[in-house]
Amino acid sequence: MDSTQKGQRQSSCQYGCDGSGLIIKEIDGREVGVFCKCREEKEIRARFKNASIPEEYENARFSNFEVNDATQEKLMASMKDYLKDILAKSELEKDRMGRIKLTGSSIGYLSEYGEMRLKELSASERMKVKTQKNSYGIGKTHIQISAAKYLINKGYRVFVINDSTYMQELMSARQMGDQQRINDLVGLATVYADVVVWDEIGRSKYSEAKEDMYFQIINELYKQQKRVLFSSNEDFETLEFKIGMAAFSRLRGMAKGNLYALSGKDMR
Numbered sequence: 001m002d003s004t005q006k007g008q009r010q011s012s013c014q015y016g017c018d019g020s021g022l023i024i025k026e027i028d029g030r031e032v033g034v035f036c037k038c039r040e041e042k043e044i045r046a047r048f049k050n051a052s053i054p055e056e057y058e059n060a061r062f063s064n065f066e067v068n069d070a071t072q073e074k075l076m077a078s079m080k081d082y083l084k085d086i087l088a089k090s091e092l093e094k095d096r097m098g099r100i101k102l103t104g105s106s107i108g109y110l111s112e113y114g115e116m117r118l119k120e121l122s123a124s125e126r127m128k129v130k131t132q133k134n135s136y137g138i139g140k141t142h143i144q145i146s147a148a149k150y151l152i153n154k155g156y157r158v159f160v161i162n163d164s165t166y167m168q169e170l171m172s173a174r175q176m177g178d179q180q181r182i183n184d185l186v187g188l189a190t191v192y193a194d195v196v197v198w199d200e201i202g203r204s205k206y207s208e209a210k211e212d213m214y215f216q217i218i219n220e221l222y223k224q225q226k227r228v229l230f231s232s233n234e235d236f237e238t239l240e241f242k243i244g245m246a247a248f249s250r251l252r253g254m255a256k257g258n259l260y261a262l263s264g265k266d267m268r
Contacts, residue, residue: 051148051152051157051158051159051160052159052160052161052162052188053145053148053149053160054145054160054162054199057141057142057145060141060142060145060146060149061146061149062076062080062146062150065139065142065143065146066139066267068265068267069264069265070264071138071139071262071263071264071265072138072139072264072267074260074262075109075138075139075140075143075260075262076143078107078258078260079107079143079144079146079147079229082107082147082229082258083147083150083151085104085105086102086104086151086195086227087154102156102194102195102226102227103224103225103226103227104225104227105227105254105255105256105257105258106227106228106229106230106251106254106255106256106258107227107228107229107230107255107258107259108228108229108230108231108232108251108252108255108258108259108260109140109143109144109230109231109232109260109262110135110231110232110234110235110236110239110259110260110261110262111133111135111232111233111234111235111261111262111263112133112135112235112261112262112263113129113133113135113235113263114233114234114235114237114238114239115135115233115234115238116234116238116241116242117129117235117238118130132263133263134263134264134265134266135233135262135263135264136233136266136268137265137266137267137268138262138263138264138265138266138267139267140199140231140262141199141200141231144160144197144199144229144231145160145197147197147229148160148195148197148229151194151195156194156195157192157193157194157195158193158194158195158196158197159188159189159192159193159195159196159197160197160199161189161196161197161198161199161201162199162200163198163199163200163201163202163203163204164200164203164204166185167204167210167213168204169181169185170182170185170186170210170213171207171209171210171213173185174209174213186216186217186220189217189221190217190220190221190224190226193226194226194227195226195227195228195229196221196226196227196228196229196230197228197229197230198228198229198230198231199230199231200231200232200233201230201231201232201239201243201251202232202233202234202238202239202242202243203232203233204242206241206242210243211243211244211247212244214243214244214247215243215244215246215247215250218243218247218250218251219246219247219250221250221254222250222251222253222254225254228251228254230251235261236252236261
């Protein structure tokens with residue numbers, strides 16, 4: 001290796017590991033190899049990439065979440081309490097492959113008056129109900145993505161599901177008979193992720209095929225006791241219709257009381 005190549009390798013890490021991921025330190029008179037900080041930073045970047053965080057929420061974090069009313073206060077307080085619970089639970093352990101296995105309760109934010117009901121109203125009735133029980137733009141997604149970023153930085157693998165996009169991809173793969181693609185998409189939630197963030201669950205138009213898929217995924221998450229942070233613009237009854245009674249029953253059971261029916265002012 002000439003001096004130019006050596007210099008390029010050394011400059012690949014600002015902490016001095018020369019790109020190897022290890023730094024030799026002297027501890028108690030012995031030379032010991034310890035992981036370089038750059039290795040942790042690379043792992044964090046990989047987790048962020050695999051999380052599939054929507055581009056429009058790349059800047060979302062707790063520090064820039066605006067608390068303007070009681071609804072935002074409830075969102076912030078409930079999610080922070082939930083994250084404290086995650087870190088405090090003794091259920092944190094590793095599976096046979098040495099991976100983090102994070103089991104426990106989920107948390108969900110629903111609407112007081114579901115979108116499905118709203119669409120059945122006349123224009124004037126819809127405006128009246130939205131004024132009284134609006135669930136759009138109140139900060140549910142911002143809080144979820146902030147929690148996702150917090151957990152990623154803590155070392156957990158997170159997968160963010162945008163319901164419309166995810167279900168559309170699954171249905172397209174199903175129509176084409178691409179079972180491998182279906183397995184890959186489902187596996188991101190049921191195999192890869194320690195925590196699943198499911199945004200606007202039930203947003204997709206209902207079909208029996210989607211109901212089957214919702215059940216397949218949610219039932220697997222339920223069996224593994226994985227934590228799911230979910231939100232919806234549907235209420236308890238309309239969400240039950242959109243994803244199916246069996247899937248909703250499991251999702252509700254996974255929350256173990258951490259379910260909030262919210263409405264407030266549209267802050268967009």
